[in-house]
Amino acid sequence: MSRIEAVHARRIWDSRGRPTVEVDIVTEAGARGRGIAPAGASRGSREAMELRDGGAAFDGKDVMTAIAGIGREIAPALSGFDVSEQAAIDAMLITLDGTADKSRLGGNALIATSLAVLHAAAHEAGLPLWRYVAGDEAVRLPLPQIQIFGGGAHAERRVDVQDFMVIATSATSFAQALEMTAEVYLHAGKLMRKRGVAQGVADEGGWWPAFSSNEEAMDVLVASIEAAGFVPGVDVGIALDIAASEFGKGGQYTLGLDNARLDTDAMIEKLLRWIERYPIVSIEDPLSEDDEAGMIAFTRAAGSKVQIVGDDFLVTNAALIEAAASKGACNAALIKLNQAGTVTETLAALRAAKAHGYASIVSARSGETEDVAIVHLATGWNAGQLKVGSFARSERMAKWNEGIRIEDGGERPAGFACASVLARR
Known part of the structure; x- marks a missing residue:
């Protein structure tokens, strides 16, 4: 498979009308993948932490800090990775964040990016996502x-x-x-x-x-x-x-x-x-x-x-x-x-x-x-x-x-x- 060429993040809106993170990945071969971070209302204390802006805008729920981190740190680090190297890419994201709860770059930034990579790899393989992750297994x-x-x-x-x-x-x-x-x-x-x-x-x-x-x-x-x-x-x-x-x-x-x-x-x-x-x-x-x-x-x-x-x-x-x-x-x-x-x-x-x-x-x-x-x-x-x-x-x-x-x-x-x-x- 080809290497990751471009990463772009944007703010979109979830089903409660709150901001969330969307990431697009483009490979050298032109394959595209898009990942979006969901958000929970009841949350376990030990789950990955979202990065929210705080302050007055959108009741503190904005995600522009997370999006800026994707552009500043995640995008350059992803450049040149083979899009099929999901485990290596995810390990890099975890190391790049550097916290136990993913609070520095944000669990929302990481999962949107990780999903975008997976979608791009499936697109490049010409397979539905379910078939790509299933491989040869009967599911x-x-x-x-x-x-x-x-x-x-x-x-x-x-x-x-x-x-x-x-x-x-x-x-x-x-x-x-x-x-x-x-x-x-x-x-x-x-x-x-x-x-x-x-x-x-x-x-x-x-x-x-x-x-x-x-x-x-x-x-x-x-x-x-x-x-x-x-x-x-x-x-x-x-x-x-x-x-x-x-x-x-x-x-x-x-x-x-x-x-x-x-x-x-x-x-x-x-x-x-x-x-x-x-x-x-x-x-x-x-x-x-x-x-x-x-x-x-x-x-x-x-x-x-x-x-x-x-x-x-x-x-x-x-x-x-x-x-x-x-x-x-x-x-x-x-x-x-x-x-x-x-x-x-x-x-x-x-x-x-x-x-x-x-x-x-x-x-x-x-x-x-x-x-x-x-x-x-x-x-x-x-x-x-x-x-x-x-x-x-x-x-x-x-x-x-x-x-x-x-x-x-x-x-x-x-x-x-x-x-x-x-x-x-």
Whole structure:
């Protein structure tokens, strides 16, 4: 492959109307690649740090310092690299930044650049991104996790739980999984309007509800699955992102909607009751990131029944995944590109998850763009699952629709992951 000839960064806007970083790469052969940095609302304390300008403009969220750093330092350092040398380029970016959390040049600058390099290499090879990263491996389209109700930090804490999602467990294709979800989403909106609890949509496009309790949200979700003509727990299961770090610290959890303050044991008991009562197949971040003992205890109690996903707890970090696996915490890892900061580190985390028998779920962030790279990576890396947000808003639907195109293309993956990829121990 040819060498990198030009690097250009610009400020664009994400789905929340906040600035973010976009990078274009051009090779000597004329291949082009573009990477865009997403942004999260609920963030793990150990994930790669975005570089924001601070000050008054855009509530301190501008990214012109990060963009200047790309032009001043990253672009000259990239010049002359073979575009196919992803691991070497990412290692150079990490060294150039020189901080443990990527805070000097910014995780947003690094991931946008790293993704742009990957896209340019795939373009030069004349391959779809998923096929380029898959190589000769037979891969499958991922099973979607799709938000129906948005809560937590995505909806001004109207409900404590951040994501109430569905997984079409009986679907036999990516397209069918989306069809089933579309029906559930439609009927959820109808039921909410009938109950008078519809309040618009949250950050990721899920319905923004005014429920009186977290349990009411799940009651309505079960009713929505039934109204759509499906059997809860057979055709469609529930996935929750508790995002417990948002309301828990030091083994104490404050549930505002339930007007309750729970210790770790009581929080675990509450979640176990939910598992018994509702058709839950996956729970993400059930305990806070600082509650390792709680995460181990919950995995021991529920890991044979449901998928237990580490997000803030693992932050797409191979070393943290290996440590958690050695202690029996979680059985699945959420994989987010900008948590890690480079493509290579993201892939290392996914490989660590697979090596330790964890399921893996490639995930978008609440502050998203029209970029569809994660659909290709979830497919080409054979991750098994994909979490993008809701079945609404164009930055979400761009990704779901890209999965349909991959499945319907002339060259297509070997099949669909289906519910067999959900973790069980």
